[in-house]
Amino acid sequence: QKEVEQDPGPLSVPEGAIVSLNCTYSNSAFQYFMWYRQYSRKGPELLMYTYSSGNKEDGRFTAQVDKSSKYISLFIRDSQPSDSATYLCAMNTGTASKLTFGTGTRLQVTL
Amino acid sequence: NAGVMQNPRHLVRRRGQEARLRCSPMKGHSHVYWYRQLPEEGLKFMVYLQKENIIDESGMPKERFSAEFPKEGPSILRIQQVVRGDSAAYFCASSPVAYEQYFGPGTRLTVT
Numbered sequence: 001q002k003e004v005e006q007d008p009g010p011l012s013v014p015e016g017a018i019v020s021l022n023c024t025y026s027n028s029a030f031q032y033f034m035w036y037r038q039y040s041r042k043g044p045e046l047l048m049y050t051y052s053s054g055n056k057e058d059g060r061f062t063a064q065v066d067k068s069s070k071y072i073s074l075f076i077r078d079s080q081p082s083d084s085a086t087y088l089c090a091m092n093t094g095t096a097s098k099l100t101f102g103t104g105t106r107l108q109v110t111l
Numbered sequence: 112n113a114g115v116m117q118n119p120r121h122l123v124r125r126r127g128q129e130a131r132l133r134c135s136p137m138k139g140h141s142h143v144y145w146y147r148q149l150p151e152e153g154l155k156f157m158v159y160l161q162k163e164n165i166i167d168e169s170g171m172p173k174e175r176f177s178a179e180f181p182k183e184g185p186s187i188l189r190i191q192q193v194v195r196g197d198s199a200a201y202f203c204a205s206s207p208v209a210y211e212q213y214f215g216p217g218t219r220l221t222v223t
Contacts, residue, residue: 044154
């Protein structure tokens with residue numbers, strides 16, 4: 001079993017839709033949770049990070065962490081074609097430690 | 112503030128040659144991480160370095176791979192005697208202190 005599970009998609013939604021992306025994990029030691037966006041043949045771009053359980057909002061993006069269920073989510077409101085990319089969840093056990101990634105979900109936002 | 116810089120962006124090597132990948136962290140960042148991304152797979156951790164020290168190399172293959180982050184200059188990931196299975200995108204990330212890691216554009220290594 002992988003430490004971090006993420007549905008690879010692809011996920012196709014119309015412009016303006018609310019997108020929900022999710023990851024589950026098995027290691028209860030994970031404390032910091034991140035979402036990255038990666039365009040084709042580019043480096044991952046940090047979108048959101050959260051510590052422990054709770055919600056965090058930044059513009060059209062909301063990150064949620066539920067440590068009791070070992071489940072994290074990223075919501076994208078009013079999705080745009082420019083949001084079409086692969087979204088990677090990542091997490092680590094503490095400061096200055098390696099990230100463990102999900103395999104990524106490919107998102108396509110259509111006009 | 113310039114982002115993480117990696118060079119070369121593309122590197123072609125024949126089997127048995129050496130590959131050297133360079134990473135310059137963001138200004139003020141003292142933590143450097145290397146990850147590898149194979150086709151259709153997620154990013155896998157390789158090594159974590161601070162200046163002149165390897166902190167965690169638990170993801171590095173035991174043979175042919177080495178990394179350094181000298182007092183002066185970029186971090187280097189070295190792959191000796193490359194094989195076709197080494198073909199991948201190699202990403203470097205840097206961090207100022209803690210859990211935020213910022214990635215460079217990657218080096219795409221092709222072994223022919």
